[in-house]
Amino acid sequence: MNRFIRKSFAVNLGGIRVRSRCLCGAAAAGPSGSIRQSNHGQEQQCSGTSIAQYDIAIVGGGMVGMSLACSLASMPLTKHLNVAIIDSNPALVNGIRINKQDPPDPRVSTITPATTSMFRDIGAWQYLQPYRHAYFDQMQVWDYTGLGYTRYHARDVDKDSLGCVVENKVLQSSLLLCIQNADFQKRIFPSRLVSMSLNPGLKSKQMDGISSEISRADLAKLHLSDGTCLYAKLVVGADGSKSQVRELAGFKTTGWNYSQNAVICTVEHASENQCAWQRFLPAGPIALLPMGDNFSNIVWTMNPKEALDRKSMTEIDFVKTVNHALDHGFGPHPTSSLLGKGNIFSWFGAGVPTSGNGGFEIPPKVVKLASERMVFPLSLRHANDYVSKHVALIGDAAHTVHPLAGQGVNLGFGDAFALSRVIGEAIAVGMDIGEASLLKKYEAERKPANIAMMAILDGFQKAYSVDFGPLNILRAAGFHAANYISPLKRSIISYASGEQRLPLFT
Amino acid sequence: MASKLLHRVRAVSARLKYSRTLSPTLAAFASSRLLSDVAPSASTSPAPQSSGSSDKFEHNAKSSSVRSSLKDPELAKFSAIADTWWDSGGPFKPLHLMNPTRLAFIRSTLCRHFGKDPSSARPFEGMKIVDVGCGGGILSEPLARMGASVTGVDAVDKNIKIARIHADLDPVTSTIEYCCTTAEKLVEEQRKFDAVISLEVIEHVADPAEFCQSLSALTIPEGALVISTINRSMRAYATAIVAAEYLLHWLPKGTHQWLSFLTPEELVLILQRSSICVKEMAGFVYNPLTGRWSLSDDVSVNFIAFGTKNSQ
Numbered sequence: 001m002n003r004f005i006r007k008s009f010a011v012n013l014g015g016i017r018v019r020s021r022c023l024c025g026a027a028a029a030g031p032s033g034s035i036r037q038s039n040h041g042q043e044q045q046c047s048g049t050s051i052a053q054y055d056i057a058i059v060g061g062g063m064v065g066m067s068l069a070c071s072l073a074s075m076p077l078t079k080h081l082n083v084a085i086i087d088s089n090p091a092l093v094n095g096i097r098i099n100k101q102d103p104p105d106p107r108v109s110t111i112t113p114a115t116t117s118m119f120r121d122i123g124a125w126q127y128l129q130p131y132r133h134a135y136f137d138q139m140q141v142w143d144y145t146g147l148g149y150t151r152y153h154a155r156d157v158d159k160d161s162l163g164c165v166v167e168n169k170v171l172q173s174s175l176l177l178c179i180q181n182a183d184f185q186k187r188i189f190p191s192r193l194v195s196m197s198l199n200p201g202l203k204s205k206q207m208d209g210i211s212s213e214i215s216r217a218d219l220a221k222l223h224l225s226d227g228t229c230l231y232a233k234l235v236v237g238a239d240g241s242k243s244q245v246r247e248l249a250g251f252k253t254t255g256w257n258y259s260q261n262a263v264i265c266t267v268e269h270a271s272e273n274q275c276a277w278q279r280f281l282p283a284g285p286i287a288l289l290p291m292g293d294n295f296s297n298i299v300w301t302m303n304p305k306e307a308l309d310r311k312s313m314t315e316i317d318f319v320k321t322v323n324h325a326l327d328h329g330f331g332p333h334p335t336s337s338l339l340g341k342g343n344i345f346s347w348f349g350a351g352v353p354t355s356g357n358g359g360f361e362i363p364p365k366v367v368k369l370a371s372e373r374m375v376f377p378l379s380l381r382h383a384n385d386y387v388s389k390h391v392a393l394i395g396d397a398a399h400t401v402h403p404l405a406g407q408g409v410n411l412g413f414g415d416a417f418a419l420s421r422v423i424g425e426a427i428a429v430g431m432d433i434g435e436a437s438l439l440k441k442y443e444a445e446r447k448p449a450n451i452a453m454m455a456i457l458d459g460f461q462k463a464y465s466v467d468f469g470p471l472n473i474l475r476a477a478g479f480h481a482a483n484y485i486s487p488l489k490r491s492i493i494s495y496a497s498g499e500q501r502l503p504l505f506t
Numbered sequence: 507m508a509s510k511l512l513h514r515v516r517a518v519s520a521r522l523k524y525s526r527t528l529s530p531t532l533a534a535f536a537s538s539r540l541l542s543d544v545a546p547s548a549s550t551s552p553a554p555q556s557s558g559s560s561d562k563f564e565h566n567a568k569s570s571s572v573r574s575s576l577k578d579p580e581l582a583k584f585s586a587i588a589d590t591w592w593d594s595g596g597p598f599k600p601l602h603l604m605n606p607t608r609l610a611f612i613r614s615t616l617c618r619h620f621g622k623d624p625s626s627a628r629p630f631e632g633m634k635i636v637d638v639g640c641g642g643g644i645l646s647e648p649l650a651r652m653g654a655s656v657t658g659v660d661a662v663d664k665n666i667k668i669a670r671i672h673a674d675l676d677p678v679t680s681t682i683e684y685c686c687t688t689a690e691k692l693v694e695e696q697r698k699f700d701a702v703i704s705l706e707v708i709e710h711v712a713d714p715a716e717f718c719q720s721l722s723a724l725t726i727p728e729g730a731l732v733i734s735t736i737n738r739s740m741r742a743y744a745t746a747i748v749a750a751e752y753l754l755h756w757l758p759k760g761t762h763q764w765l766s767f768l769t770p771e772e773l774v775l776i777l778q779r780s781s782i783c784v785k786e787m788a789g790f791v792y793n794p795l796t797g798r799w800s801l802s803d804d805v806s807v808n809f810i811a812f813g814t815k816n817s818q
Contacts, residue, residue, distance in 0.1 A: 076625040218675040427627050429609035430648025432676070437602060444796075 052187075054084040055433060056423075057222055057232035059193050059245045061087030063109075063168060064395030064412035065238030066175035067122070071420035073184035074122040077427045078420060082185040084230055086222070088192045096173035098131055103370040104291045106264045106298075107168045109409040110276070116164055118417050119174075123182070127174035128166065134292035135161040136276045140361060143280040146332035149360050162276065165289045165297060171409075191224040196235065196248040198390050218434070220390040233434040235391050236419070238412075243397035246383055251393065255381030255400070260284050261307035262378055263300045266291065266371035267322065269364045277363045279326060286325050288363055295370060298322060307375045315369045326363045334360055382454060386447060387439035394419055399450045411450050418445050591642025591668050600756055601644060601706075607790055607799040608705060608810060609648050612732055615786055615812040616701055619730050628653030636697070636724060638689045638704040643669030645705060647679045657683045657699070659692060689720040701730040705810070709735045709767055715776050722780035725815040731782050734790075734810035738767035741806040770805050777813050784813040 056072070058065045069085060072078040085092070111119075119125040139162055142149030154162050179186060198220050219231040237245025246253070260283075267288075273296045277288040284301030291297050300322075302310070310318060321329075381400040386393045395412030422442040423433055431438050590596035614624065622629040631653035637646045640658030642665055650656045650673075660666055666686040673679040685692075689704075702725045704717075711717040718733075725731055736746050743764050750756045768776070774784045789805040792798075 077627050080627050426606075427651075429606045429613060430651035431606065431609075432647070432651075 051221075051229050051231055052084075053082075053219065053231040054187075055081040055232065056234045056236060057084040057086060057220070057230060058236045058238055059086045059222075060237065060239030060243075060395075060397070061085045061089060061092045061188065062238060062240065062395070063171050063175065063409060064416050065236070066172065066179060067118075067124070067413050068236060068238060068394060068416040068420055069184075069186060070122045070124050070175050070178045070182065071118075071417050072423065073179060073182035073186075075420065075424050077424040079182075079184060081423075081433075084187050084189060084232065086189045086191060086193055086224060088190055088225070090190060091172070092176065092188050093190050096169055096176060098169060098173055100131065103268070104132060104266050104295050104297065105167045105169055106266045106371045106374055108165050108289065108291065108297045109168055109171060110163045110165050110289060111171070111413075112163055112410045113159060113161065115410050115413045118413060122178065122417075124174045124178035127177040128170060131167075131170045131174075132292050133164050133166045133170065134290045135164045136274055136290050137161045138275040139278070140275060140363075141278045141280075142334050142360065144282060144330035146334045149334040151360075165276075165291055167291075168409075189224055189226075189228060189230075191226040191228060193222060193239070193244050193248070194225050195223045196245070197221045198249070198388075218432075220434070233390065233432065234423075234439075237391065237393040237397040238395050238416075239397055241379070241381060241396040241400040243393065245391065246393055246397050249388060249391045251386075251388070252384045253381050254384060255379060257377065257379040259303060260301050260378045261304045262376045263298070263302065263307050263310050263373055264376065265298050265369060265373045267296050267298055267319070267366040268368045268370045269294050269296060270367050271364065273364050275361075275363075277326065281325060281330050286322075288326060296364075296366070298366075300325070301378065304377070311373045311375050318373070319366050319369055322366050326366075333362070380454060382451065386443040387436065389436040389439075390434040392419060392439050392442060398446075399454060401454050411453060414449065415442075415446050418442055591644065591665070592672050598642070598644070601641075603797065604790065604799045604808075605644055605648070607801055608645070608734060609652075611788055611801055611810050611812070612649075612703065613652065615732070616730055619785075619812075619814060620700070626653075630654035633700045634698075635701045635703060636692065636699040638702065638721065638724075639707040640669060640684070641665050643673055643679075643682065643684070645703065646682050646684075647673060647676075649703075650679045650682050654701075655681065655683075657685065657692075657697070659685050659687050659689065661686060661688050689717065689724065693720050693723040697724060698726045699724055699729065700726055701732065703732045705732070705734040707735075708733055708773075709762065714768060714773075715779065718776050718780040718782070722777075722782050722815060725782070727815055727817045729815045731777070731813045731815065732810065733773065733777075733813075734808065735773065736762065736767045736808055737806055738764060738769050738772075739806045742767060742808075745807050770809055770811070773811055777811070781816040782813040783816060784811050786812040 058068055061069075065085065065087070069083055072081055072083060116125070119128065137154035137160065139152040140149065141152075152162060154160055219233055220235045222230050222232065222235065224230075235245060235249075237243045237249070239245055272292070272294050273288070273290040276290065279286050281302075283303055283306060286298065286300040289297040289299070300310070310321065313321075327333075379400055383393055383398045386398045394415035396408065398415065399411060401408045401411065419442045422438060422445070425441075426433055426435070426438045591598055613629065616622070616633075617624040617629050620633065622633075629652060630649065633654045634657070635649050635654040636657045636659065637643075637649065638659055640646045640660045643658055646656045646658035646669065658666075658669055660669070663686045666684045669682075669684050673682045673684070702721050704721060708714050708717060721731055721733070736742050747762055747764055751762070770787055774787075777784055787805060788801045788810055789803060790799050790808040790810065791802045791804055793800065
């Protein structure tokens with residue numbers, strides 16, 4: 001049996017070497033292969049000896065999955081790993097072409113300074129740099145009641161910026177270029193995951209007595225929609241909120257759908273916008289994020305019926321409603337004091353430098369729509385477990401949040417980097433990377449951080465779903481407190497920029 | 507003073523051997539090495555070193571057959587749980603939890619001593635390491651993944667079988683050489699290793715000084731030796747015995763005998779006499795909130811020592 005293992009290992013190694021060299025060839029062949037495989041046919045197609053073995057199989061080659069691959073490729077302890085990336089998106093093999101002249105895509109992410117520095121560490125930033133990415137150093141949040149507002153400035157936390165707005169396709173392509181240029185054993189499977197057995201050897205042995213399968217008892221076996229099978233020590237589910245890995249591994253989730261949709265689009269101003277704006281309206285928040293070159297991105301949360309109306313109305317009417325929502329619509333502009341002249345919060349700020357808390361400002365007018373309008377349903381979902389033996393979930397597969405503060409993808413990147421670090425630590429002490437005790441360490445690190453952020457965002461959402469006088473005043477008081485009490489404000493900004501845990505939750 | 511202590515240790519261990527019953531969690535800590543190392547030497551007990559090693563080994567061979575007939579119920583009990591060696595939530599859980607911390611110490615000391623690259627995934631490439639009292643192989647396998655060519659020895663046959671089966675699951679660890687034998691036997695076979703590692707074993711052997719002589723004999727000149735054990739301190743009594751055995755029930759009552767523990771000073775002295783110079787020592791502390799072990803300067807309970815063999 002021993003000899004058999006060594007032999008098959010040698011075969012695998014050979015196969016891998018060849019494969020990484022002819023990645024382009026596989027790429028070309030990939031999308032043309034039709035996906036007509038049905039569930040019952042797989043077993044016959046996977047013959048024992050030819051199945052390749054990988055250290056890690058990343059299911060989902062989106063931003064989060066690719067960032068994990070890049071991070072693994074960048075660390076000395078993990079760069080020798082042999083990784084399979086499974087995603088049916090043809091862009092992964094064909095590459096992503098970005099025309100710098102095109103107006104920005106409405107699918108954007110606000111990446112925090114913490115994420116930016118992670119991108120630098122893994123070497124993906126250099127591929128992002130040439131493309132459009134807009135830093136902003138100011139943020140204004142206010143609500144429709146006209147009772148409160150708060151303005152943040154990067155100077156408040158001694159930073160150059162509060163965040164950076166980047167199109168998802170730019171993030172995705174920079175990670176893809178980064179992994180393609182890395183000296184790293186990877187293979188991209190342009191396919192979908194169909195089924196997964198976490199204890200394949202034992203099962204097969206009982207079923208048909210194939211003795212060769214015994215040697216694989218400690219691996220996960222994956223079946224793909226194109227009939228390919230592969231073994232992996234660790235399967236990472238980076239396949240989004242409807243994660244197939246999560247379903248197949250039997251992880252339960254907790255969550256609910258908000259009866260809300262988000263309308264997203266790119267808009268154009270007469271001049272450049274350099275501030276992130278967010279206004280809470282009765283039906284949900286509207287955010288205006290700077291995209292550079294006079295462009296901004298809009299994420300507008302509202303009930304599903306309204307969303308359909310807004311999507312189908314004429315462009316001119318839509319621009320009008322956007323300007324209305326960002327200005328006088330639904331309520332007056334807030335004044336700078338809550339209770340007339342005797343502002344109860346003014347003396348909190350007395351001893352603290354006010355650091356350029358400008359007064360309330362009105363966002364720049366939108367002059368025209370620059371992209372199609374897209375509508376997405378919103379939900380909150382959290383996997384009760386992130387890990388089990390041989391399986392780990394990262395990104396939206398583990399947690400889907402309200403897109404309120406653009407935190408979703410940052411949490412996902414945080415997961416990817418934490419997981420790769422934990423894998424590196426495990427390799428340093430010679431542990432098996434599929435070991436559950438090791439993976440638990442990743443879960444212990446990320447779960448509290450993710451749950452805290454989800455609770456805050458959900459709380460915000462709930463606080464604004466009620467229009468009730470006293471509550472409005474309380475919310476406004478919250479804004480005032482946040483605007484004037486500097487230490488609190490500083491910690492809110494740090495938290496939102498992904499740098500520290502909110503003291504309450506640590 | 508040290509010799510007085512050794513006498514006491516010897517006496518206690520001999521007593522232990524007959525009074526103690528082996529249960530699942532004992533094995534977790536003692537890793538069954540008790541059986542392997544104690545049984546033969548305890549029966550020959552204070553046999554003078556000069557009696558000639560060949561005699562002793564013949565005796566070993568005999569006593570092991572005697573032992574298995576004597577200890578049948580315990581061996582059966584142990585064999586029943588040997589299958590759970592690799593269940594990280596099973597009876598060996600304390601050892602699994604401690605493993606990364608022990609390996610971190612071994613990695614950093616050996617990398618420094620042998621001038622290996624600590625950022626490499628396989629820093630021990632080209633090194634020969636022996637794991638004395640390997641149990642189910644939970645230390646041997648990580649060492650093999652770190653690039654070493656590993657020999658794991660344990661006197662319990664079932665342990666070796668489990669270790670073999672588990673190691674064969676992964677091509678990287680299938681290269682480990684497992685033998686059902688003792689350190690003394692390896693000495694007789696004139697085996698030499700770059701590094702000799704024996705964790706949580708010495709507190710269970712009948713004659714620590716003799717055991718250290720054997721470990722030293724297995725080490726090449728300028729080679730390394732790593733030993734971990736429990737301190738004979740009041741805190742060790744309180745935590746390793748009162749808390750672990752009586753309050754938390756991690757270990758069955760009677761697992762450890764406080765008197766058979768060695769203090770760091772005693773260990774250093776014994777090793778010195780075996781031409782091993784202890785260069786570094788660290789303690790393990792358990793954080794009950796996180797459930798994890800970490801390295802510290804506090805050697806008052808669990809500690810690990812790294813030494814090098816003199817060149818002559």
